[in-house]
Amino acid sequence: MNVVERRRLRLRLRDLAALSAFTAVGLSGSVPVWVSVLFVLAFAISMFDRRPLARQRAWAVVALLAVAVVLFGLAFKGALDLVVAAVSFAALVTAHRLVSEPSAATDQQALLASLLLIAGAAALSGEIWFAACLLAFGVFSCLHLGLSVVEGPVDRNEDLPMGPVFRQVSLGVGLALAGGVAFFVLFPRLSWNLASRRATPGLLGQSATGMSDRVRLGGGGDLKTRARIVLRARLQPDPKQDELDRYWVGRRFDVFDGREWHGSGVPVAASDFVHLTANDRRDTEQEIEVLPAYGARTLVALEHPVMFTRARATSASGTTATQLVHVPGEEVRFAAEAISYTYVAYSRPGTWMRDDEGERTRALALPTIDPRVAALAKTIVGTETDPLRRAHLVERWLKTSLSYSLELEGEVADPLTEFLFVRKSGHCEHFATALAVLLRTLDVPARITVGFFGGKRVDDRYLIRAGDAHAWVEAWVDDRGWVTLDATPESGRGSQPVALLAMLADLGDRIEEAWRSRVVDYSFIDQVQFVRNLVRPPERAEREGTSTTRAPVSVPWRGLASAGVGLVAYLVVRRFQRRERLHPAATFLARLEGQLAQLQVPRREGEPLEELTRRLTGERHPLAPPLEQATRRYLEARFGARPLPEAEQRRLLEALRAPAQLVR
Amino acid sequence: MSVVTTLRERWRSRSRRWRAPRTLKATRVGRTYLVLTVGIGLGALNTGNNLLYLVLGFLLSIIVLSGVLSEWAIRDVRVRRLLPEGVYAGERFPLRYEVTRTDGRAFALKLGEGTGAIDGWAWVPYVTEGQPLVVRADATASRRGPVRLSTIEVSTYFPFGLFEKTRTLEVDDLLIVWPRRGFTCDPPAADGGRHVGDLGTSRQRDGGGDLLGLRELDPGEDARRIHWAKSASTGRLLKVEREREDRQQYTLSIDPTATLGDELDRECEETAALTHRLLADGHEVGLRSRGRAIRPSAGPGHERRLLTALAWVGYDDDAPERARP
Incomplete structure (x- = not known):
């Protein structure tokens, strides 16, 4: 690779390192759009080898200073976060260096500014893509630096073998990453917490559920294909099922105007906990973590929630306790706006006995609807008079007579009539609306509930995806209370991702879960457990009959550790083998002596090669000239550090054969 | 083992x-x-x-x-x-x-x-x-x-x-x-009566150097310069003309009172420059310094020898045997 190609490669590596660092920040969604546009523009210009600021050094510096004054002025006024201002300025400095005249100093400044971007991204976001960006930045910047170092202080127009350089630097990068992980695991987690801040949801972590204060019929069901995790819950007692397949109640709507549902509850004063009814020991306790992708303030719990408490909200300024607002008959929501939340909920399976006449009355109200709807309801139930049986008949009819579909295009004037009599297909909101309205025409109080259906177990927690969002019906039956009815066919209840996407999303979930639990939430307690398990393996603890709370080391970790140990062992063995390996010249000597013996050259007992050569030269033996040459080359190779290639070895040995035939 | x-x-x-x-x-x-x-x-x-x-x-x-x-x-x-x-x-x-x-x-x-x-x-x-x-x-x-x-x-x-x-x-x-190359002053007087070559010869073309040509012998000129073979073949007395060599012998010396340091360095630099100039002019140059003498001679090898000797002036006590000039 010549000097021009090497220079171009170096600049590409530098640009890619800078882009990786900026991506880490950009995906946090914190950087102003104009900064992103400027950076991407500078990157594109640099990739085309254009340096428009090479001769505008003074003006560029003045412009940067002006931007710095504006950014930090905004931060001082409180209009911009200080970290965001610093990161934006670092991004602009990096962009400036990309389109300046390339030199060793410019390249180094670009990488150092990129390092600031990486640090800023660590402060602004905690998503898995940060790891990918950090990895890319580490690889590209280390390769750039390694190449620059080998290139030397002066450009030399000579070819350099890039293979060994990249191998060595890549080994270095790999070891640096491994060392970084080791340091991360072992460095004591001591925190002063003077100015701690938490991550923002980021561009990829924006709201994905669409949980809002009303349900409007119409449109498709693209939400069902979204695979992002929105909730994580640890249940006590643990049901130990891979697929939970239970209803997670979010919000109830009881007022329907023919096109959309909305609630009618009136919020009560905020408090630290909300009791919906007296809880007892049989209730299922849920430690729930609401992720930024959830994008709403409504609390969610397994059916039927009886109590919410210990709510904590995480915002840009840190994690604090937050209060809860109860909207009777509708929802329980967080009082404060935040990025993510944690709370504890208690639920009791079965039916919901709370009897509120107002709720029942509202659950019977009907807007002006097509008379065919009421006629259909009567047709379905026939002569049945028991309200619960009537409800189940309608539920079964909807399930079996209509089909589930997410592909509903266009707005229609009367979505319910369209669903029941024209399209005869729809998604969960259509089924739930139809069931609720049909039941109301039969004087059975009914309302719809939105939330999630499902729950997939990963490690010891259940994950809820955005695609698990669902709507179903609660109908009031005297002596039974609010009974859950779901007219949506089973195939349409959970998330509906494409198979391949589902597999990838599942893999992504596992990685993200591992990232969050083992990296983002790694704590001093985890460190203590790690060290304790190193010192005292769990097998021993089990043998002694003591319990341990640590989960067993997973198979991938074991495999990784085994691979690491194997690699180290291989390197050590190879190192010692190389030490023991014969010198290449010694193998030539062995071949030469073998050939001399084969040619039956008379040799005295213990006579070294040099003496033999001297003696044959003195005797004017025909073999003396080629043997003298071979001996000289052997000595040069063995003690003069002048290599003896295989081809030359063969030539030297071949030269011995012709005179030997003459002798014969 | x-x-x-x-x-x-x-x-x-x-x-x-x-x-x-x-x-x-x-x-x-x-x-x-x-x-x-x-x-x-x-x-x-x-x-x-x-x-x-x-x-x-x-x-x-x-x-x-x-x-x-x-x-x-x-x-x-x-x-x-x-x-x-x-x-x-x-x-x-x-x-x-x-x-x-x-x-x-x-x-x-x-x-x-x-x-x-x-x-x-x-x-x-x-x-x-x-x-x-x-x-x-x-x-x-x-x-x-x-x-x-x-x-x-x-x-x-x-x-x-x-x-x-x-x-x-x-x-x-x-x-x-070796001493730094630089300015040189006028050469000193040549060694008394130790010139080599034809400096005593008055005529420029009656030296002992390279052959310049043949010409007819003028009356009163030295008969030893007659080229007898050519004269016999032409029937006239022809004289061999050779370039006169102006080589002189100089023996340069270093001021024995100069102290080690800049003063002695300057002395050596001047001597080295002078040596180079004299040798370039075709003279023979020798050196005498602090009890050591190099006989006058000419040629690039001799110049290096002199430069090496000048390099050692003032450091003679440190010189290993093999490195001494």
Whole structure:
């Protein structure tokens, strides 16, 4: 690779390192759009080898200073976060260096500014893509630096073998990453917490559920294909099922105007906990973590929630306790706006006995609807008079007579009539609306509930995806209370991702879960457990009959550790083998002596090669000239550090054969 | 040999190798890197942000790795000098090093002299085991005299250019630095009656030098210059004309009262310049200095001999036997 190609490669590596660092920040969604546009523009210009600021050094510096004054002025006024201002300025400095005249100093400044971007991204976001960006930045910047170092202080127009350089630097990068992980695991987690801040949801972590204060019929069901995790819950007692397949109640709507549902509850004063009814020991306790992708303030719990408490909200300024607002008959929501939340909920399976006449009355109200709807309801139930049986008949009819579909295009004037009599297909909101309205025409109080259906177990927690969002019906039956009815066919209840996407999303979930639990939430307690398990393996603890709370080391970790140990062992063995390996010249000597013996050259007992050569030269033996040459080359190779290639070895040995035939 | 003995020998050999002196210096970008690392570390400690700890771990492991890989690069390197016979003070000269790697590969090596008397360095981008590489440094010796080169500094910025690690190799050599070339004043008087050649001859073309031609002998001219064979063939007396040689012998001397230092250096520089001028004019030049004398002679080899003698003036006590002029 010549000097021009090497220079171009170096600049590409530098640009890619800078882009990786900026991506880490950009995906946090914190950087102003104009900064992103400027950076991407500078990157594109640099990739085309254009340096428009090479001769505008003074003006560029003045412009940067002006931007710095504006950014930090905004931060001082409180209009911009200080970290965001610093990161934006670092991004602009990096962009400036990309389109300046390339030199060793410019390249180094670009990488150092990129390092600031990486640090800023660590402060602004905690998503898995940060790891990918950090990895890319580490690889590209280390390769750039390694190449620059080998290139030397002066450009030399000579070819350099890039293979060994990249191998060595890549080994270095790999070891640096491994060392970084080791340091991360072992460095004591001591925190002063003077100015701690938490991550923002980021561009990829924006709201994905669409949980809002009303349900409007119409449109498709693209939400069902979204695979992002929105909730994580640890249940006590643990049901130990891979697929939970239970209803997670979010919000109830009881007022329907023919096109959309909305609630009618009136919020009560905020408090630290909300009791919906007296809880007892049989209730299922849920430690729930609401992720930024959830994008709403409504609390969610397994059916039927009886109590919410210990709510904590995480915002840009840190994690604090937050209060809860109860909207009777509708929802329980967080009082404060935040990025993510944690709370504890208690639920009791079965039916919901709370009897509120107002709720029942509202659950019977009907807007002006097509008379065919009421006629259909009567047709379905026939002569049945028991309200619960009537409800189940309608539920079964909807399930079996209509089909589930997410592909509903266009707005229609009367979505319910369209669903029941024209399209005869729809998604969960259509089924739930139809069931609720049909039941109301039969004087059975009914309302719809939105939330999630499902729950997939990963490690010891259940994950809820955005695609698990669902709507179903609660109908009031005297002596039974609010009974859950779901007219949506089973195939349409959970998330509906494409198979391949589902597999990838599942893999992504596992990685993200591992990232969050083992990296983002790694704590001093985890460190203590790690060290304790190193010192005292769990097998021993089990043998002694003591319990341990640590989960067993997973198979991938074991495999990784085994691979690491194997690699180290291989390197050590190879190192010692190389030490023991014969010198290449010694193998030539062995071949030469073998050939001399084969040619039956008379040799005295213990006579070294040099003496033999001297003696044959003195005797004017025909073999003396080629043997003298071979001996000289052997000595040069063995003690003069002048290599003896295989081809030359063969030539030297071949030269011995012709005179030997003459002798014969 | 038992395994234990082998391991012990290896350990001793390895510890000897590691005991060699090393110095570590942060480069400019390395210093900035360290400041950023400290800043990120403080940020991690302050906020408890695990991602900052992750970045910090990566940065710290880069620092550790820089130390390890740079040690690998400079560990198994052998260097020897390929010195010229002598060099002029204050002028660039090619100082060549032969670099040999005894094991593995080395990258980005910078070779320079440990002594301050010689500046300049050579760059080795890549050297591999068993393939010696000769590299050149554009070096400059600041002062006249014999310079004892005892150490070679092998430095590397490998792998990331954040630190410069230097290993000092003990390699003894002697470099003769001739006096600086420069201005010369008028030549002194030639040695009394010690001229060589035809300086006493009045005619320019009656010397004993190169053949200029033949011409008819004028009356009164020296008959010894007749070319008898040509004269016989032409029937006229032809005289051989040869160029007159103006060579004189000069014996230059160094002021015995000049003290070692700038004064003596200037004295030697003037003498060297004069020597060069006289030899270029075809004279024979000798040297007498502080009890040592070199007989007048001519030719490039003699000039080098004189320059070497001038280089040693004032340092004669340090001269090894073989190096004395």
